[in-house]
Structures are given as C-alpha cells and as structure tokens.
Amino acid sequence: MNVAVIKYNAGNVQSVLYALERLGAEAILTDDLERISKADKVIFPGQGEASTAMKYLKERKLDKLIPQLKQPFFGVCLGQQLLCEHSEENDTTCLGVFPVKVKKFVPQNAEEFKVPHVGWNNIYDLKTPLLEGLDDHSFVYYVHSFYCELSEYTIAKTHYIHDFAALMNKDNFYAMQAHPEKSSLVGERILKNFLSL
Template identity: 70%
Template sequence: MKVAVIKYNAGNVQSVLYALERLGAEAELTDDPDKIRSADKIIFPGQGEASSAMIYLKARQLDQVIREIKQPFLGVCLGLQLLCEHSEENNTDCLGIFPVKVKKFIPENSQEFKVPHIGWNELENLADDVLLRDLPDSKFLYYVHSYYAELSEVTIASTHYVHDFTAILHRDNYWAIQAHPEKSSTVGEKLLSNFLSI
C-alpha cells in the first residue's frame, strides 16, 4: 500500500511520517500531482497558517488535485481546516470539501482558557464511522491550534475547549482530524490504523 503525504508550506510533517512508518505503511512526502493521484491513501497534515498554505497549494494546482481525489483522504490539524470552506485566519477561502467554517477561539475567560489550545482533550459524541471503530476506552487526543471547525452535519466527533467544536469530520472519501493523532498515543495510533484499513 502506497501512502502519499502531501508536501506543502506547513510544519509537523515528519512526525506523521514516523507514525506511518511505525504502522508499517510505505509513505512518501510529495507535492507531485501524479504521485498523489496514484497513491492508495493520501494524508494531508500540517501546522501553519491558512492563507500561505493555500497560496502554496494553488501555485502547484494541488488545490484541484485534492478536490478530485477518489481514494481515502485524511486531513490532520491545519489539513482539516484547509478542507473546510473558509477560515477566519487571514480571511482565507479554503478547499470547500467540507461545508464548514473555521473560526478563532475567543475565550470569555482568558485565565481559564489559553489560546492557542495546547493539550489533551477527550473525543465526545462519536458517530458510527469506520475511522472511530474499536478505539480505547480513554479517548484523549493531543491538540495544538488557535482555530477550530464549527459543529456541522459532517462532524463525526466533537471535543470541548472554550465550547464544543469539531474534532473529526467525514464526508464521502474525505476524513479529517483536528488533533495530532501522530502525537496522541494509542488512540491516535488506532485512528491512523483505522484510516489505513479503509
């Protein structure tokens, strides 16, 4: 099985490659449209800023490639946000795979809730979805983000920080996780393993 990890103007890609290697997946970091199209699975990870990431994707026509993918596709962290319609981060139009808006955390109590949100939070309101099967009883994932996807009809799991927000999305062959599964111990490993088995 060949896994393409999309290379673009974003950080945190190496830890995803290590996690895939631990799971026995043959993964390649690439921005080559042909390699992405021919992969069995595609992962779109990253930490960074939405508008500069979209500029990079458009300059290489990767925005169109992502919209045309038929294989199982997984966005992670910034990858989730870029798959949504629009982000408040620099007023950025995104890829529009998910009919969801991305907003900035604005806590009423900045002493209690710091932004960015950094730390472990539990998955809640899990739908019956192949990505969520057989997860450990303790479903905590590790988050690092200042922006979040709103709850929507394509939300398959939520998390609470400041308020409830989307933790995981699914529509057609696209899934996306706001947390970092590659840094989330056994729960994150199981999510990645479930994706690879789709």
C-alpha cells in the first residue's frame, strides 16, 4: 500500500511516519501533486498556524488538488481544521471540503479551562468504520487552541469547555483533531482502521 503524507511545512510529521511504519505501511512525505494523486491513501498531518499552512498549500497548488482527491484521505489536527471552510486563526479561508467553521476556544473560567487544550480527553458518540473496535469514551491526546464546530459530518465528539467535533467524515474525507500517533493503542487502532478503508 502506497501512503502519501502531505508535506506543507507543519510540525509533527516524523511521528506520523513512525506510526505508519509500525503498522507496516509504506509512506512517503511529499508535496508532489502527481505522487499524492496516485497514492492509495493520503494523510494530511500537522501542527502549526492556519494562514501560513494555507499559503504553502496555495504556492504548490495543493489547495486545488486536495478537494478533488477520491482515495481515502485523513486530516489530522491542523490538517482537520484546514479541510474546513474558514478558521478564526488569522481569519483564514481554508480548503472548504467540510462546510464547517473553525473557532477559538474561549474559556468561561480561566482557572478551570486553559487554552490550549492539552492532554488526554475522551471521544464519544462514535460512528463510521474509522472508529470500529473502539469503546465509547476512549481516550486520545490533544494539543489545540481552535476547534471544529459540530455538524452533520461529526463522527465523534469531545467535551472541553463545550462539545466539539473530535472526528469528521464526508465521502472519502476523514479528519481528527487529536493526534492518533500520540494516542497510544486507540490512535493506533484509528490509523489501522484508516489504512483498511
């Protein structure tokens, strides 16, 4: 199986590559349009800032390619947010795969809720084969200040300050706010399920 991991100058790529290697997947890190188009599966990882990442995607015409891809596609963390239509992070127009807005966490009580949301939290209301074999309220690892709003595309939720879309799915596009590569056996199972789609 040929897996393309999209390179767009966002952090956290090496740990994703290691996680895929542990699962026996042959993954290449690339921003080459043809290689991405021909891959069996595509993973869109990342930590970073939305407008800088979108600038890189536009410079390489990845903003045009990504929404047209037909193979299973998995956006992670910033990769999930960039698949949405707009992010409040520097007022960024994103890729528009999901007609969903990305908003900044606003804590009602700064003593109780810190931003960014960092650490382990659970996912629930699980749907789709991507989450097969997982228990409701399985724990995953988060690091983020912005979140995707709930919508008809939400396939799992997490509560921090309020409910938000932990995972989303539309057609061949899947996305996850937490880091599967840092989420122990739960994250490994999600990656494994994605590779099996």
